[in-house]
Amino acid sequence: MDDSGETPPRSVIRRLSKYLFFIRQRSSEGSEWVLSHEIAETLSLTSATVRRDLSCLDFYGTPKRGYRAQQLAEALQKFLGADEEHSVILVGAGNLGKALALHQGFERHGFHIRAIYDHDPSVVGRRIGHFRVRAMSEIENDLKEQGVGFGVLAVPAGAAQGVADDLVSAGIRGILNLSLAHVTAPDHVSVVDSQVVARLQELACVSRYSAKEPTKPGKRK
Amino acid sequence: MDDSGETPPRSVIRRLSKYLFFIRQRSSEGSEWVLSHEIAETLSLTSATVRRDLSCLDFYGTPKRGYRAQQLAEALQKFLGADEEHSVILVGAGNLGKALALHQGFERHGFHIRAIYDHDPSVVGRRIGHFRVRAMSEIENDLKEQGVGFGVLAVPAGAAQGVADDLVSAGIRGILNLSLAHVTAPDHVSVVDSQVVARLQELACVSRYSAKEPTKPGKRK
DNA sequence: TAGATTGTTAATCGATTAACAATC
C-alpha cells in the first residue's frame, strides 16, 4: 500500500535509487518485466526487502509476471525526483570543488551547477571550466534571485559548519557535506554526507577485521 | 568490555572515525579530558551510543572525569588503522580519477596512490600529476610485486564489476566503488560504496519529503 | 562524602525477512 505522507527511511531511498539504476538498464536491454527476486539477486538483497521497498510507490506489480520495467522505472523516477532538474551551488574552489565542477556526473543526473563560491579573495574571479568563482558574500543575493536548491560543501572541515549556517540563512533546501566535519542544520534543511576518505578509512578498518577472522562463513557480503 | 575478534558493525566503525576526528580537534585545543555526552552533542548522538561504541576499544574512561583525550585518540587510531600507511591503486583516469589523484586528501590520511590504470590505450602513458597512466593488463604483476592493498574504482558503471573481478583475482584486499553500479566480491574482499551523485539524489528525495510534512517535530535531525 | 560519569544490562525501537493468503 502507498504510505503517502510518510517519509521513507534513508536506507529505503538509497535502495530505491539502486533499483532505478538496475531497472533502467534492464529496460534498455529490452526486458518488459522484472521480478523482485531478480532485483534482489543483482543487488545482494532479499526479494522480501525489494517488494516491501516498492510498496512505498504508488505502483503495483502483477502476480506471476512481476513488475513492468518501463512503468516501474517511471514510478521510481517520480518518487525519487530523478526526473526533475535541480539547481546546485558549489562552495569551495579547491581541488575537490574544481573536480566536481568539471565532472560530468552532476549534469548527467539533472543537477545543474549554478555557481561556485570561495572564501579566498585571491581565488575569487578565477575561471573553472565555464564558471567564474564568486565571493561568498554573494551567495545570499544569488539565492534570492535564482531560488537555488542544494549546496555542496567542498570546504575545509574547519569552515564547514560556518558555511552551512550561511547557506541555511540564505534559504538553502539541503546540504551535501563533503568535508570531514559533522554538520548540523535545522530540521527543514537535510544534510547528507559524502566523504571519500572516510569511506576509505572504513574500508581499511573493515578489511583488517575480516582478514583476522579466517574463513568464518561471511555475514558481511 | 573488549570484544576482540568480533568485527564491529559498519555503523559503529563510521561513528568511531567521527569520534577520532572530534577528539583530535579537542586534543589539539588543549583539552585533557572528553566526556561521552560532549562527543554525543557534537555529533548529534546520545551519550549511551558513544559509550557503547567506545566499549569496542581496549581502552577505558574514568568515572566522573571522562576519557583522556590524547590516549583515546591513540586507541581509536590503532583500532581503525588510522595510524598506518595504506597503498591504493586507482582504476579509471577520467575526470573523477584525475581529481582523486590530484586531491591531497588521500595522502594526508595515509592512503598512498601507487599507480593509476586505464582501459583506454589512448590514455595509457599520459601524465596525471607525477603519475603516468598504466595499462589495465599490468595490474596483476604490479600487485604481485608491490603487494597493494586497496583498489578505487573510478570507472563507468558498465565496467565496474569486470574491473572488480580483475582486482579480486589479482589479490586486492578491498574495493572502494565510486561507480553507480552495484559491485560484489567474495567474502574476504570488502566493498565500500562512495558515490557523490547518489548522495545528491538522496538529498533531493529526502528534502522533497521533509518539505511536504510542514512542521511535524523532526525525527531526522 | 556527595555528585557525576562510566560500563553494561535490559527495554525499546526500527529494519529485515520468512511465510503465506491473494491473485494472475
Place this chain on the structure above:
DNA sequence: TAGATTGTTAATCGATTAACAATC
C-alpha cells in the same frame, strides 16, 4: 487448473537508548 509471484503480516534480528549499579 496448477504454479508462481505479488503484497502484507507476523516473527526475527540488530541497533539504539534508558536506566542504573559501580566507581572515582
